[in-house]
Amino acid sequence: MTTTLSRTVEDQRQRFYRLLPDLLADDPRAVAVFAVVGLGHLDPAAVAPVRDRVIDVGIREQLLIGAAGGLALTGLRPIVHTFAPFLVERPFEQVKLDLGHQGVGAVLVSSGGSHDWPAGGETHMGRRDVALLDTLDGWTVHVPGHPDEAEALLRAALPGNDRVYLRLSAQSNAVARLATDGRMQVLRRGFGPTVIAVGPLADRVLEATADLDVTVLYATTVRPFDAATLRATLGEPDVVLVEPYLRDTSAAEVSRALRGTRHRVLGLGPGPAELRRYGTVDEHDAAHGLDVAGLRHAVTSFVRG
Template sequence: MTTLTTEAGTIQRMRETFVHTLDRAMNDDPRLALVLAATALGPFARTALTHPNRVVNVGIREQLMITTAAGLALTGLRPVVHAPALVERAFGQLKTDLTHQDAGAVLVSTGASHDTPEQGRTRMAPGDIALLDTLPGWTVHVPGHADEVPRLLAPALTGGDRVYLRLSTRGNAAARPVGQGLVVVRSGSRRAAGTVIAVGPMLDRVLAATRELDVTVAYLATVRPFDRTGLSRIVARAGHADVMIVEPYLRGTSAHEIAEALNGRRHRQLGLGTLRHTEIRGYGAPDDHDRAHGLDTAGLARHARDFFLD
């Protein structure tokens, strides 16, 4: 399996791990079917040759992908749908064909919010989790390392519910425990200023940005359902109930979840992510977008100091 070198170290590519995991699963489970757009067919060429009756390429028609997946699910198959920017481009079908019919499927996207800006605005999809938040019954995973992908994907493949797996081209230097909600990575003292939640690939940057602050840092790879109980327990042990969350998608997406988790407890919260109501028209590189949204290490450190030391 190939690797990708980042400032944080060397990490395996999430998408290649997904392809490998699904290819093996399709050999063992005749219920699995794969629905692709033309642009995502290449990595699955071998799978398509091995299982020609269970790999469907609909062309560059994301809406048709979801409708096809719903039809397959209603016949008893377990469809896996893979394409970039999948949720934003086919939201109407997600609402009516899958959710309204209570049909199960596994959706896997790649490219995240601005991982591949050179491919244009249509591939930038920071609003995907916020959109799915308007629909009932979705489980949403945002892994931060390639080794986390099989651990999150395997239960989804054998299930029957609606699951969204959001892959990124970037990530953390090491895998963390997943499948159990919030995981404390760094504990603050009993006088800690508060708690920072790092979602998926944001963890290493958050750890670097907060290394001089007395805060608890918790990692989260499954963002829906949100681990409200886990957050309440972490905050109960901390010196203050203030919470900062760093998400690799639309800023404030999980604000309502934190509010529900800490209902009845006085607290402040700060949500960081891609900016709302800001249209960045220069494509640039991923690091350029991180800086523009305040998601680079320096930007996160500035926000954290202003929030916790105010």
């Protein structure tokens, strides 16, 4: 596990579009499946040599997943891309049956995070995605916090045949903390509660808890959940989850990890209520308590009990 010093010059989605033609060229099994969204961001010259392995099914999200399942049955490795609610929520039955029930894999790459594009409204907000995938078996879920992490996790996922969800966001931490082994990284050690920061929320968590006696863990892979690191670094048996998707999504994972230990869990993240004013990303973060001030207030109140 290492920390690079490279600063973000492009967001995760932009990195994915730039990287995709090279991934297809390097791996003859790889095939990209789109439902219109994202195709216009690919460099035509870069994608030309592999154009026969870039498939657009049109605005048909159920077909998007169904086609991926069929391609996987032939031995190919589908990379499937669109906004999070179109990739997981709308075609959920196909995700369940055409991939899971058939026992085949794909790499689902979403964009938009939970509210990265507020102007798109509720139709383009994907805060429920990880919670939905939790109802299915056999999914690996990555939530990178930096474009370098997104690239490393995508490259590591391609050689397999399993089911992988890579959740991309326009938000980012200042530096990459590269890890592809599924383990959480220890960003700070303390004697008090443990705060688990997921993906692009790590920098805010570190700032919000700067003077608190807490352990801060950083997760870019949330499924499978790294129970071993949580148990190994646990001080007081109190855990704060800071997730960029539906709050409390991983609360059950923490409870399973600490089964037999009396503990408290506080889940922070976007709530289930629909915020009907489009606003800005920062305003949505603040409304959900995910800005530094909101995180500070919630964690401090929890620590003081």
